[in-house]
Amino acid sequence: MSQPLLQIQNLHVSTTEDETELLHGISLTIDPGEVHVLMGPNGAGKSTMGNAIMGNPAYKVTDGSILFDGQDITGEPTNKRAKMGLFLSFQTPIEVPGITLSNFIRSAKEEITGTRVRLWNFRKQLKENTDLLQMDESYLDRDLNVGFSGGEKKKAEILQLLTLEPKLAILDETDSGLDVDAVRTVSQGVEAYMKEGGRSLIIITHSTRILEALHVYKVHVIINGRLVTEGDASLIDDINENGFEKYTSMAAEDKE
Amino acid sequence: MSQEKEKTYVEDINRTMYDYKDEENDENFYKVDAGLTPDIVDQISKEKNDPEWMHEFRLRSLEIFNKMKMPDWGPSISGLDMNNIVTYVRPKTKMSAKWSEVPDDIKNTFERLGIPQAERESLAGVGAQYDSELVYHNIKKEVAEQGVIYTDIESALHGPYGDMIRTHFMKLVPPTDHKFAALHGAVWSGGSFVYVPPHVSVEIPLQSYFRLNAPGAGQFEHTLIIVDHDAYLHFIEGCSAPKYNIANLHAGCVELFVGDNAKLRYSTIENWSKNMYNLNTKRAIVSKGGTMEWVTGSFGSHTSYLYPMAILNGEGAHMEYTGITFAGAGQDLDTGVKVVHNAPHTTSVINAKSISKSGGKNTYRSGVVIKPQAKGSKSSANCESLMLDSESTSDTIPTMDVRTNDADVGHEAKIGRISDEAVFYLMSRGMSEENARALIVSGFADNVSKELPLEYAVEMNNLIRLEMVGSIG
Numbered sequence: 001m002s003q004p005l006l007q008i009q010n011l012h013v014s015t016t017e018d019e020t021e022l023l024h025g026i027s028l029t030i031d032p033g034e035v036h037v038l039m040g041p042n043g044a045g046k047s048t049m050g051n052a053i054m055g056n057p058a059y060k061v062t063d064g065s066i067l068f069d070g071q072d073i074t075g076e077p078t079n080k081r082a083k084m085g086l087f088l089s090f091q092t093p094i095e096v097p098g099i100t101l102s103n104f105i106r107s108a109k110e111e112i113t114g115t116r117v118r119l120w121n122f123r124k125q126l127k128e129n130t131d132l133l134q135m136d137e138s139y140l141d142r143d144l145n146v147g148f149s150g151g152e153k154k155k156a157e158i159l160q161l162l163t164l165e166p167k168l169a170i171l172d173e174t175d176s177g178l179d180v181d182a183v184r185t186v187s188q189g190v191e192a193y194m195k196e197g198g199r200s201l202i203i204i205t206h207s208t209r210i211l212e213a214l215h216v217y218k219v220h221v222i223i224n225g226r227l228v229t230e231g232d233a234s235l236i237d238d239i240n241e242n243g244f245e246k247y248t249s250m251a252a253e254d255k256e
Numbered sequence: 257m258s259q260e261k262e263k264t265y266v267e268d269i270n271r272t273m274y275d276y277k278d279e280e281n282d283e284n285f286y287k288v289d290a291g292l293t294p295d296i297v298d299q300i301s302k303e304k305n306d307p308e309w310m311h312e313f314r315l316r317s318l319e320i321f322n323k324m325k326m327p328d329w330g331p332s333i334s335g336l337d338m339n340n341i342v343t344y345v346r347p348k349t350k351m352s353a354k355w356s357e358v359p360d361d362i363k364n365t366f367e368r369l370g371i372p373q374a375e376r377e378s379l380a381g382v383g384a385q386y387d388s389e390l391v392y393h394n395i396k397k398e399v400a401e402q403g404v405i406y407t408d409i410e411s412a413l414h415g416p417y418g419d420m421i422r423t424h425f426m427k428l429v430p431p432t433d434h435k436f437a438a439l440h441g442a443v444w445s446g447g448s449f450v451y452v453p454p455h456v457s458v459e460i461p462l463q464s465y466f467r468l469n470a471p472g473a474g475q476f477e478h479t480l481i482i483v484d485h486d487a488y489l490h491f492i493e494g495c496s497a498p499k500y501n502i503a504n505l506h507a508g509c510v511e512l513f514v515g516d517n518a519k520l521r522y523s524t525i526e527n528w529s530k531n532m533y534n535l536n537t538k539r540a541i542v543s544k545g546g547t548m549e550w551v552t553g554s555f556g557s558h559t560s561y562l563y564p565m566a567i568l569n570g571e572g573a574h575m576e577y578t579g580i581t582f583a584g585a586g587q588d589l590d591t592g593v594k595v596v597h598n599a600p601h602t603t604s605v606i607n608a609k610s611i612s613k614s615g616g617k618n619t620y621r622s623g624v625v626i627k628p629q630a631k632g633s634k635s636s637a638n639c640e641s642l643m644l645d646s647e648s649t650s651d652t653i654p655t656m657d658v659r660t661n662d663a664d665v666g667h668e669a670k671i672g673r674i675s676d677e678a679v680f681y682l683m684s685r686g687m688s689e690e691n692a693r694a695l696i697v698s699g700f701a702d703n704v705s706k707e708l709p710l711e712y713a714v715e716m717n718n719l720i721r722l723e724m725v726g727s728i729g
Contacts, residue, residue, distance in 0.1 A: 056680050078683035087684070094681040098699025104685070111686035143699075160685065
């Protein structure tokens with residue numbers, strides 16, 4: 001039996017600034033090739049999970065551990081995690097003037113693989129991926145996310161995902177704020193990423209459209225910083241129909 | 257594409273490139289005694305074989321210097337004792353138009369700085385000044401054939417352009433302008449004279465490089481550029497010096513005359529060492545429909561007072577200023593820009609940025625004057641500061657003097673820090689914290705580096721990286 005790709009044990013996370021605890025003991029195991037979905041109402045702690053796994057210094061792990069590929073990464077800096085094969089697609093990608101999208105992805109690829117990337121092949125691969133994402137190629141030569149629309153920013157994230165080829169990608173509301181067509185395009189990108197075997201996903205989402213083409217292995221529901229229930233893909237339909245209400249009350253009972 | 261990448265990810269360079277000193281042959285240099293007396297001024301004048309009017313001009317300037325007070329409105333210059341400054345140091349060579357004739361040690365210094373490699377690659381002409389005199393001056397044949405004059409001021413004084421120098425020299429920045437302008441008038445040496453005839457467009461830049469190598473010395477080069485009507489020129493100056501433990505002084509003077517519908521772009525990359533007092537004066541006068549563009553990257557010096565100024569003297573004249581100042585530990589850099597709208601429908605655009613770190617101090621000081629006759633004029637200023645830590649400081653002191661209702665004057669200022677979220681974003685793609693910060697800082701400086709020729713943009717990013725290395729505690 002191969003070891004899990006990601007193993008989170010009893011994770012407690014606080015904000016670094018004022019030490020408010022946001023996650024109160026979360027455990028989660030993801031094996032290679034699996035797609036996990038994280039659902040929950042706004043403010044439940046889903047994004048905090050993503051940030052804690054990626055090592056955002058704005059959050060502090062106060063207890064528990066995160067193991068990736070068998071290694072304890074709880075105290076590792078973000079760039080080391082990226083090099084090990086973790087990726088986070090940001091809910092609000094940051095605008096960075098002074099470096100073009102193409103140059104940024106290329107240097108990220110070089111940082112992560114530790115080898116020089118040949119420009120010609122790289123540009124070809126990028127072009128294929130922008131086509132897949134129905135992204136105008138001119139975005140490659142624009143400064144990273146600067147002046148991109150919400151949709152283009154999300155596509156740029158998926159473009160990075162496709163080029164950087166991580167082992168585990170966390171998609172933090174990649175589908176939110178996108179129109180129907182854009183969600184379809186983005187999910188095609190995600191599907192392409194998963195075509196290569198052994199890759200895993202954590203998808204943080206409110207909707208099901210991005211999941212349609214994917215085989216969801218497990219759904220986790222987070223409320224008030226706790227995992228309240230887990231299930232298979234059918235849980236998504238249940239939540240879409242009935243909302244989080246019954247779990248909210250479960251979480252409340254749990255507290256007492 | 258790969259070049260653009262180089263812009264952001266150039267290899268770290270060693271500061272020793274700038275700190276390279278040539279001390280061995282120090283004894284061979286001719287220099288005057290430290291301090292400032294009529295005798296010393298006489299010596300300099302004689303040494304330089306001045307025409308009589310210039311000799312008198314120097315002595316008059318010295319009198320003005322002695323009468324004027326030290327400036328008391330800006331950063332402290334109490335560490336600067338004029339009695340210790342050697343105002344004239346002649347390198348032990350004559351000016352040459354052949355690089356091979358420049359002595360090896362001086363050549364070495366410039367080769368290390370990438371001069372005249374830069375010339376071979378992309379310049380129309382190059383001048384290189386070492387301490388008080390130019391050691392090399394050359395202009396491409398094709399450019400000279402267009403009638404463009406590019407020479408040292410001393411030769412020009414004695415040549416057919418002598419009268420032109422006399423009618424322009426320190427007319428825009430008179431010795432009475434301020435104490436260091438007076439000092440300049442008394443002891444100036446070296447610098448360049450450029451004349452671009454009407455309708456001539458110099459397609460590739462001319463460049464002068466100033467190197468102050470002698471400890472405790474002052475550099476007082478004079479740059480006089482006349483761009484006649486409908487002509488175009490891009491002039492680049494670069495400055496550097498090795499670091500010494502005693503104060504050095506730079507009080508150069510730049511006078512620029514931009515004719516009707518002419519355009520002059522003046523780019524500067526300044527990397528004086530951190531014992532330098534940089535009290536430089538730059539001024540342009542722009543005729544009808546002309547354009548003056550300043551592009552400035554200031555990294556060096558202990559203390560700077562630097563405010564390039566444009567007088568928009570003819571209808572529709574235009575000035576653009578794009579500048580960045582980087583102040584690190586122990587640096588107090590007071591920089592900015594001045595513009596006088598002296599005619600109708602004149603316009604100015606100011607884009608000033610500053611970065612301060614490790615206790616460095618940046619002050620942006622500007623003056624925008626709109627005269628009563630400058631109806632329909634517009635001026636907009638945008639001023640952004642980035643502070644990399646909480647010990648550093650950044651001040652903005654804009655002044656506006658608007659004497660007509662029919663003008664549109666705007667000023668925006670913004671002070672910020674590196675966003676942690678942005679650092680996290682870049683690190684989540686594998687970048688180290690240091691690289692992420694350096695990238696954000698170069699991104700902040702990007703609108704300035706974009707304005708510079710590529711090799712200067714690379715040098716500027718080199719400097720930013722150099723300043724950023726080790727900045728992660």
